[in-house]
Amino acid sequence: MLPADLILINARIMTMDGAVPRAEALAVRNGRILALGSAADMRALASGATRVIDAGGRLVLPGFQDTHIHLQDSGQDYSQNADLTDARTPDDIVSTLAAFAKTHARAWVNGTGWYSGIFHTGNLDRHLLDRAVPDRPCLIVASDGHNACLNSLGCQAVGLTSATPDPQNGSFVRDADGEPTGMLYENAIMWAEARMPRPSDADFAEGVKWAQALAHRNGITGVLDARVEERHVRVYRALEAAGELTLRVAATALVNAFDTTDGAVERLTGFRASAGGERFKVHSAKFFLDGVIENRTAAMIAPYSDAEGGNAPLMFTPGQINEMFTALDAARFQIHVHAIGDLAVRAALDGCEAARRVNGDWPSLHQIAHIQFIDPADIPRFHKLGVMANVQPLWARSEPSVTDVAVPMVGNDRSRWIYAFRSLLDAGAAMALSSDWGVSTLNPFQIIETAVTRQPPVAEGKVPPFLPEERITRAEAIAGYTTGAAAAAWRSADTGTLSPGKCADLIILDRDILTCPAHDIGDTQVVATLVDGEVVHGAV
Template sequence: MPSPDLIIINGNIVTMDPLTPKAEALAATGGRVIALGTTAKIKALAGSGTRVIDAGGRLVLPGFQDTHIHLQDSGQGYGQNAALDEARTIDELVEIMRAFAASHDRPWVDGVGWYTGIFTDHNLTREVLDRAVPDRPSFILASDGHNACMNSLACEYVGLVKGLADPPNGHFVLDENGVPTGMLHEDAIKWADARMPQPTDADFAFGVKYAASLANRHGITGVLDARVADRHVRVYDGLEKAGELTVRICATALVEPSDTTEEALARIRAFRAAHQSDMFTVHSAKFFLDGVMENRTGAMIEPYSDELGGNASLMFEYDQILELFTAFDAARFQIHIHVIGDNACRAALDGLEAARKANGKWPSLHQIAHVQCIDPADIPRFHELGAMINIQPLWARHEPSVTDVALPMVGEKRGKWMYAFRSLIDAGAPYALSSDWGVSTLNPFEIMETAITRQPPGRPKTHPVFLPEQRMTREECVKGYTIHAAEAAWRSADTGSLTPGKYADIIVLDRDIFECDVYDIGETEVMLTLLGGQEVHRDPGFGG
């Protein structure tokens, strides 16, 4: 055996490989793990050029993978615009936007990340943004990406005026006189965006680097960008060819309701054929079957239970779902589906069932993401169809978007099946954990803590628990970010565990998340992140 390029010694290495679950040390060469063993055994392999990292007894894990994230868009959004995550009142939001406007002289003043559990059609309008930015157009996107608001100058710029018809799958919120308030729902955002000045490819490349650095700091070495189109693919391809990516990127390409099956297949086949490297690949088709509860576009089997009632339609025709899923499955694409309401979930499962009947069984691990609401009759179908639930546990907690918005809309009976992760896992559903960043933090440790506690990180332990019977275990959470995530991204042959032959994508943590107080998991810091054995993040306090 040649001398390794790299060895890690004195570690508490949890490999996530059941054949060799733990080790003290490992060796890697050419970016891949070549040996595991005791510190003495691995040190004996070192040559004069071997780099030695002393883990100091710390927990060492495979790099985490976030298999539902909007890396490029959110990186550009947070890297170049006002961050509104911390705003909890209208005055706070106005002050953040006012301060950001004063910091630059760009033609537009934009922000991202406002919280739909607090800011709604009833309190966020063009007049609010006019207070913050009276002299330039301003556009702010909600954290969920399904809602946005513009000030008066922005409305004027894009032509949002009284009497304008809603676009397909979109809605312009109107006041009592029929005048647009500036609030946009769903594809009304696309309508406005198409009429606004666009960031350049260089802006989005900056966003990818910003986001990748943030991901590396949190131990993430691989992602699945959950919604890409031509520009995303072009920017990722340029960075990959320049050797500037520090996370492995799989991508799922958007299919629109306006697409014909032939058009969508041709476009995404071209993406797949052109992009198949270890650092960037396109292998999936993405479908939005509904919207979100916060703007009443989640599609439910039965009408909403609150005073307003009503319901939302699926964003694709039902027969169109069956046809598209069958065609993409036959072409051996993975299918990645956004579902919030229980009717959207059922339609997704029906589509996958139709595809399996037509094309036979194969290890697709089609992804059904979010699953905020599910009819209990559909829980066993995930296992039966081999459909993977791609879950964002941070949302499963007592917060306004759940308690003040979603629960009243679905009612007590259906509310018992909200974010039913335990029930799905116990029924044999394959699963992976992810963030949906920028909808919420990409910090996997805060997300895992919430999955285990069903309480918000950083709150008192006495904070109400949201459906405690749906809690997950620590081991399940780590699997959800490692071996299961690698399977979800179709990268399990090369990543997900520290197995000889796989990439040396490795993280060193400041605490043992298997043993520490569960309420301390969210505070975990990543000391070191290696991608293919190369350092992409080092905490200043790590001396190894």
């Protein structure tokens, strides 16, 4: 056997491989795991040129993979625009934007990350933003990406007036006189951004590099960018060609309601053919079937239960869903669906069932992301249809967007099935855990903690768990970031476990997240992250 390039010793390796679940050392050659075993066995594979890493007795896991993230867009947003994540009052938005505007001379002032569980049409409009930015156009986008707000000069710059019709699957909020308030919902954001100066490819490339460094600091070695178009593909391809892509990036390409089925298949087929490298691929089709509960665009089976009532339609007709899912499934694309309301979840399952009926079963692992609401009758259908639940557990806790917005809007009976992760697993559903960053943190340890506790961090005060019967175990959560995530990204052959022959993607942690107090999991620090046996984070 040829000597190892790298050996890792003095480790508590959890391989996630049932054949060899634990080891104390491993060896790497040419970026792949050569062998696992005792330190003595691995030292026997070393030569004078072999690098030795002493893990100090720490826990070692396969590299985590985040299979629903907006890496390129959020990287550019958070690295180059005003960060409104910590804003909790209208005055916070004003002060943060005003301070940012003083240090940036761009034609527009842009902000990102405001929390739609707190800010809404009652306390956010163009007049508030005029206080912060009176001299230039301004656009701020919520962390969820489904809500945004323009200031008055921004409305003028994009040509938004009382006579502007709403775009398909989007709306402009208007006051009692029919004048735009500046608030934008869903595709109205895309309408506005198409009329604004856009960042350059170089800006987005720098955003990717900033974001992948953040991902590596958090133990992430692979991602699935959950909404890409031609520009995203172009930027990722250029980074890979330049050798600057240290993350494994799979991508899900956006399909719009105004697309034809043949046009969508042709476009995605072109993307896939142009992006088949070692670090970047396009393998799935992204559908937004509804919006979000906070702006009342989540599609529910029954109308909302609060005094305002009403409902939201699906963003694609059932006929479109069945036809497009079937055609893309036949072309061997994975389907990746944004579904918040229980009607959207059901429509996605119906579309997957229609495709399976025509094309037969194959290991697609079509995915439904978010699943904030689900009718209990649909829970067993995930296993039956081979559909994966791609969930974001950080949201499954008592906080304003859930307890103050979602629960009153849907009522107590339907609230029982908010983020029903335990029920899905018990019904045999495959599951991947993810962040949806920049909607919320990409830190997987904070997300795992919430999945296990259904509570915010202790530092935020004592808060009762939200639907504690829907907690999942630590082992299940780790699987959701390793074996489940690798399957979701179609990378199981090479990643997800620390097994001989697979890529040497691994992380070393400062604590054992399987045994430490549950409320300490979120404080975990990543000592080192390796991709293909190369250290991309840490000093080891």
